[in-house]
Structures are given as structure tokens and as C-alpha cells.
Amino acid sequence: MAKGHRSQIKRERNSNKDTRPKAHVRYARVSASKAKIVLDIIKGKPVGEALAILAYTPRKAARIIEKALKSAMANAENNQGLDVSKLYVEEAYANKGPTMKRIRPRAQGRAYRIEKKTSHISIILNER
Template sequence: MANGHRSQIKRDRNSRKDNRPSAKLSFARIPVQKACFVMDAIRGKDVAVAEGILAYNTRYASGVILKLLKSAVANAENNNGMNPANLYVAECRADNGPVMKRIHPRAQGRAYRILKRECHLTIVLDEKKADAE
């Protein structure tokens, strides 16, 4: 059983809220595996470097993720007052979304199933720590 009443559990969870700037895209028409190839390339990189990687990547997912990255940078600038030059991609992930099931007719009355996968993309930014030199 859980420790404490559910209102207390919610209060504790909300007190530890993550205040880093982020952007989320739900129900993107990209399979998770294909989105992860691009996400892995930008994880931990500076925003300028990540934008360059995404701009010259030929995968379809890179265009969608570039748009999401720019949205996260705008959120950091407008909502948190952060300098875009000091930002880096702290966390990025692609989670499974719903799967659209379609039918492809085949010979002799058979039907093959086609799975059109979706994913939820999340990018979290953070500011670089200033070196104490």
C-alpha cells in the first residue's frame, strides 16, 4: 500500500516539480525506433550544435524534432528568462503512443495487418554550469 493519503502523495509529488524548460509533442506519426536514432544524436549537446545536427540530418524525424527543439528554446527564453547560448539538451526521449491498425488485403481473401505507430516526443533543456575558474 502507498504511504499516506492520496492528497498527501499528490502534494509531495507537486512540490518536487521539474522547473527546467521543456517541450512535448504528443501523437507524432513517427515510430519510436526511428525517432530514437535522431534523439540519441542530440542528447547532451549544446542547442546550437543540436540544431546543426538536426538541420543536416536526412531522416524525416529530424525535421519534427528540430521544430520541437526550437519550441523548447523559445519556452526557456520567454518563460524562464534563460539565455539560449547557455542551453543544452539535458534530456530527450521518445515514448510509445497509440498504434493505428490497418488492413492490407492479400490473395485468397487473406488480410495482413499494417501497424502505423505513433510516439510522444519530449525535450528538456538546462543551463550549462559556469566553470569556477
């Protein structure tokens, strides 16, 4: 069992706040598996290099991730006062979002389901 009153435990748990600059894209209309392919390319790279890679990556997810990366860079510069030239992509991941279910009419009165998948993309930067 934990020691102390539950308010003390909560206060202690919440004091360990993550101060790294980050950006999230919720309900992005791209499947998580397709977004992960692009995110794996830029993980661990400096932000300038990551932006250059995304500019020449011919995938739909690259446009969405590029926008999120620029947002994370702006957060780092404006909210935390960090030097953008020293930043790198520390963490980048995509989790599954809700799936939109649609119906496609087929022959002989049947209906096939179309699943339009979404994802939640997160990018966390850090200074070198």
C-alpha cells in the same frame, strides 16, 4: 507507511515541480525506435549544435524533433527568461504512442495488417 495526512503527502510530493524548460510532441507519426536514433545524436549537445545536426540529418524524425527543440528553446527564453546560448539538451526520449491498425488486401481473400506507429517525443533542456 507515510507520515501525515494524505493531503499533506500530496502537497509535499507536488511541491517538487520540475522547472526545466521542455517541449513534448504527442502522437508524432514516426515510430519510437526511429525517433530514438535521431535523439541519441543530439543528447548532451548545446542547442545551436543540435539544431545544426538536425538540419543535416536526412530522416523524417529529424524534422519533427527540430520543431520540438525550437519550441523548448522558445519556452526557455519566454517563460523562464533563460539565455538561449547557454542551453543544452539534457534529456531527450521517445515513448511509444498508440498504433493505428490498417488492413491491406492480399491474394486469395486474405488480409494483412499494416501497423502505423506513433510516438511521444520529449525534449528537456538545461542551462550550463
